[in-house]
Structure formats: structure tokens, C-alpha cells
Amino acid sequence: MRFIIFPQMTSYSKLLLIVCMLGVSFLHAQKPILGCENTTAYLPDLKGKNVALVVNHTTIFSNRQHLADSLVSLGVKIKIIFAPEHGFRGDASAGEKISNGVDAKTGVAIASLYGANRKPSAAQLKDIDVVIFDIQDVGVRYYTYPSTMHYVMEACAENGKKCIVLDRPNPNGHYIAGPVLDRKFASFVGMNPVPIVHGLTSGELAQMINGEGWLAKGAKCDLKVVACQKYNHQTVYDLPIAPSPNLPNRQSILLYPSICFFEGTEISVGRGTDTQFQVIGGTNPSYGKYTFTPTDKPGAINPPNEGKVCYGLDLTKINAYKEGLTLKYVIGMYQKAPDKNKFFTSPAFFDKLAGTDRIRTMIVAGKTEKEIVATWQNELKAFKEMRKKYLLYP
Structure with a gap:
């Protein structure tokens, strides 16, 4: 930070100016206040x-205090905890079935929303008055937590x-990119017609889902969003x-936005290593000089290419914030594939x-990234215009 000090200023004035400027700098550096921390707004x-x-x-x-522990200590009557993919403690592998149980610390019953029952049932909600959703999202359409939120809103x-959605910042909230989902391809890894990187917090997305009538049969949820404070999309x-x-x-x-595509290919994204979603590689040396070997470990049970040496790229040092969503990795790996018929x-x-x-x-047709990206610009423009209605953070 540069300070402009005028010669005619007294020493005290100069000191006061510097203190004020440092104060402004400190305020800009302050961490966002999470929705859950604004307790007066929802208690x-x-x-x-x-x-x-x-x-x-x-x-x-x-x-680091958990919301469940905090609410129990305040005398709030929590009747049930619904756990999404990866479980209540977050240690289950992707796609692993989550079992029902009881939270040892609070004694509250836990019901899985990942497995056979991805939506709270009428029986589970029979004696419930209010449902609170508070899970950290990463702002990417194929992350499953927003799908869980959609089903919860629908059940409500x-x-x-x-x-009540207690909002949290979006670590990929600084840009919008990718094709808007075609409903023909809707699934639990993408339920709503938003781009791959949608530039919305969970609270904003919830408002969009409700406002655009995306719940089953156009139903409307009695929704309240508790926004973050000291946050905007460039934070x-x-x-x-x-x-x-x-x-x-x-x-x-x-x-994650660029690398998750490989989950539908023969290329490993580093599951079963300590550089998950930061390395990519296949079992043929043609994919690159960097090597890694996936192994079975907690959070990555039976990872793709387990026990096999993978050849590819180390992406741990690239400027991923600046790069954003790119197709160059998946296009590049496809071009290097020794048998393109087996790549997907x-x-x-x-x-x-x-x-x-x-x-x-x-x-497959050999198109460039520029040519592919051009195909979704009109739908992306329309989404950005629609998105303005639901923004909580200027």
C-alpha cells in the first residue's frame, strides 16, 4: 500500500493518516461473517x-464450533440431522452409501440423504417445524451438495x-463459465439449468431454484436465507x-471445475493420492512424464487405476484462480490417448x-476449445441476466 504524505502535514497528522489507512486495509482483509454467525437473524x-x-x-x-453443538447448547430442539454425501463427519468416499445412526456428541438421530433416500420423507418431517440447511459449497454444478439442498427445499x-439456508461464501464465486445444463442430462451431479461454474452462493442458488419454479410441479418453498456479511463475489x-x-x-x-470431467474417462484425477484433483494421468506413458500411483485409502476407496502407475500432469503449481474453467486438459489428454475409442x-x-x-x-470431432466454448455463449448470457434477480452480494 502506498501513502501520500504532504510536506506541510504535522508529524501527528502523518501518523494519524497512516493509522487510518492501515485501518482501512485491515477492514478489507477481514474475513466474511458467515450466515450461521448472524444468530440474531434466525434464532x-x-x-x-x-x-x-x-x-x-x-x-x-x-x-470451529459446529452448528449442531451450538444450537443444542442454546436449548434448540434438534430432532434429526440429515447427512449428505460423505456423511455427517465428511469422511466417506465419493458415491459411498451413508448409513443412518446417532450422533455420539449430541445424541441426535442421523438420517442419510445419500443412498436410497436422497430426499427427506414426509414421515421424517412429520413433527418438524423448521429445516436448516448449512453446508459449504464450492460453486460448481456437479458438486452434489446443491442437489441435496434442492431435494430438501422440495420436501419442505x-x-x-x-x-432456512445459512449462507456461506463461494470459493469459485468470482466468475461464471461453462454450458448451461440441458435438462435431458439432469442427474444428482447436475439438477438445475445453471452453468458448470454458476457464480452463486448456496443462498442465492436457493432463491433462484425457488424463484424460477425449478422444484417439482413448480412448488414454492417457504424459504429464508441468512446472508453473509463483509462478503462479495470478488472476495x-x-x-x-x-x-x-x-x-x-x-x-x-x-x-475442480476443469478436472472433474475426467471422472467419465480413463484418466485418474488423483483420488487415492495426496494431490487429489491436482494431478491427472492415465496408465499409458503417452499421457505425460509426471507419475503417481493411486492407492486405497480413507476417503478414496478403490480409486480409479488403483495400484497402477499413472502418467500425466502435475497441476499443483499453476495459477488455477486466474485460469478458471478450461477444457484444455481434457482436450489435451484425449489427443494423447493411444486408443481414443477407450478414452471415454x-x-x-x-x-x-x-x-x-x-x-x-x-x-471427438477435433474441435478446438475456442470453438466449443463459442457454442454456449448465448445461453450463458441469458443466465447472467437472469442471475441478477437473485444476487445477495453486489
């Missing part, structure tokens, strides 16, 4: 009510329950805790992740 809604929580290990205050709408936010086992740090979260091990899943079959078919 009155919980007084004398039976409450359900949709939470996981990321549902913490800045002091169908059963006449109030839903650089480092998550205090890994949102899931295979997104261990900021670099992996920033690379699950074309259907690749298309579900992409939200369209255009990316895959155009890659």
Missing part, C-alpha cells in the same frame, strides 16, 4: 420449534415446512476446512457432468 425462528438440520463437517463457525415445499475465500475428502485445499477446489470409459456420465453431449462430441 427467533427456532424458539419453541422442532428443528431438523441438513449439515456436515463444514457446518462450523469461525471458531411438499410438507409445508419452513427452510478471495479460503475454506477453513476441506469440503470433502478429495478436495483437500484451495488449489483442488479451483481446479463412461460417455453417459461424462455428458451428465458436462450437462450436455456437445463437449464430448466436439472433442
Whole structure:
């Protein structure tokens, strides 16, 4: 920071100016205040009510206290905790079935929302008055927590329950990119017609889902969003805790939009290593000089290419924040594939992740990234215009 000191200023004035400027700098550097920390905005809604929580290990205050523990200590009647993918403690592998149980610390029953039952049932909500959703998202369409939120809102709408979303910053909230999902490819890794990187917080997305009538049969949820404070979409936010086992740090979260495509190919994204979603590689040496070997470990059970040497690229040092969503990695690996007919091990899943079959078919046809990106610019423009209605953070 530069200070302009005028010669005629007294020493005291100069000192006061510097102190004030440092104060402004400090304010800009302050961390956002999370929705859950604005307790006065939602505690009155919980007084004398039976409450359900949709939470996981990321549902913490800045002091690392879990929301469930805090509410129990305040006398809030929590009747059930719903756990999403990766479980209440966040240690389950991607796609691993989550079992029901009881939280040892609070004694509250835990019900899984990942497995056979991805949506709270009428029976589970029968005696519930308010449902609180508070889970850290990463702002990427194929992350499953927003799908859980969608189903929770839908269940609340169908059963006449109030839903409160306690908002959190979006670590990929500084840009918008990718094709808008074609509903023909809707799935749990992409339920709503938003781009791959949508530039919305969970609270803003919830308002959009409600406002655009995307819940089943156009139902409307009795929704309340408790916004963050001292936050906007250009705020650089480092998550205090890994949102899931295979997104261990900021670099992996920033690379996730570009790297997750490989989940539908023969290329490993580093599951079963300590550089998950920061390295890519296949079992043929043609993919690159960098090597790694995935192994079975907690959070990565039976990872792709387990026990096999993978050849590819180390992306741990690139500027992923500046780069944003790019197709250059998936295009580059496809071009290096010794047998292109075997590259897409699950074309259907690749298309579900992409939200369209255009990316895959155009890659196969030899199109450039520029040509592929051009195909979604009109739909992206329309989304950006619609998005303005639901923004909480200027």
C-alpha cells in the first residue's frame, strides 16, 4: 500500500493518516461473517420449534464450533440431522452409501440423504417445524451438495415446512463459465439449468431454484436465507476446512471445475493420492512424464487405476484462480490417448457432468476449445441476466 504524505502535514497528522489507512486495509482483509454467525437473524425462528438440520463437517463457525453443538447448547430442539454425501463427519468416499445412526456428541438421530433416500420423507418431517440447511459449497454444478439442498427445499415445499439456508461464501464465486445444463442430462451431479461454474452462493442458488419454479410441479418453498456479511463475489475465500475428502485445499477446489470431467474417462484425477484433483494421468506413458500411483485409502476407496502407475500432469503449481474453467486438459489428454475409442470409459456420465453431449462430441470431432466454448455463449448470457434477480452480494 502506498501513502501520500504532504510536506506541510504535522508529524501527528502523518501518523494519524497512516493509522487510518492501515485501518482501512485491515477492514478489507477481514474475513466474511458467515450466515450461521448472524444468530440474531434466525434464532427467533427456532424458539419453541422442532428443528431438523441438513449439515456436515463444514457446518462450523469461525471458531470451529459446529452448528449442531451450538444450537443444542442454546436449548434448540434438534430432532434429526440429515447427512449428505460423505456423511455427517465428511469422511466417506465419493458415491459411498451413508448409513443412518446417532450422533455420539449430541445424541441426535442421523438420517442419510445419500443412498436410497436422497430426499427427506414426509414421515421424517412429520413433527418438524423448521429445516436448516448449512453446508459449504464450492460453486460448481456437479458438486452434489446443491442437489441435496434442492431435494430438501422440495420436501419442505411438499410438507409445508419452513427452510432456512445459512449462507456461506463461494470459493469459485468470482466468475461464471461453462454450458448451461440441458435438462435431458439432469442427474444428482447436475439438477438445475445453471452453468458448470454458476457464480452463486448456496443462498442465492436457493432463491433462484425457488424463484424460477425449478422444484417439482413448480412448488414454492417457504424459504429464508441468512446472508453473509463483509462478503462479495470478488472476495478471495479460503475454506477453513476441506469440503470433502478429495478436495483437500484451495488449489483442488479451483481446479475442480476443469478436472472433474475426467471422472467419465480413463484418466485418474488423483483420488487415492495426496494431490487429489491436482494431478491427472492415465496408465499409458503417452499421457505425460509426471507419475503417481493411486492407492486405497480413507476417503478414496478403490480409486480409479488403483495400484497402477499413472502418467500425466502435475497441476499443483499453476495459477488455477486466474485460469478458471478450461477444457484444455481434457482436450489435451484425449489427443494423447493411444486408443481414443477407450478414452471415454463412461460417455453417459461424462455428458451428465458436462450437462450436455456437445463437449464430448466436439472433442471427438477435433474441435478446438475456442470453438466449443463459442457454442454456449448465448445461453450463458441469458443466465447472467437472469442471475441478477437473485444476487445477495453486489
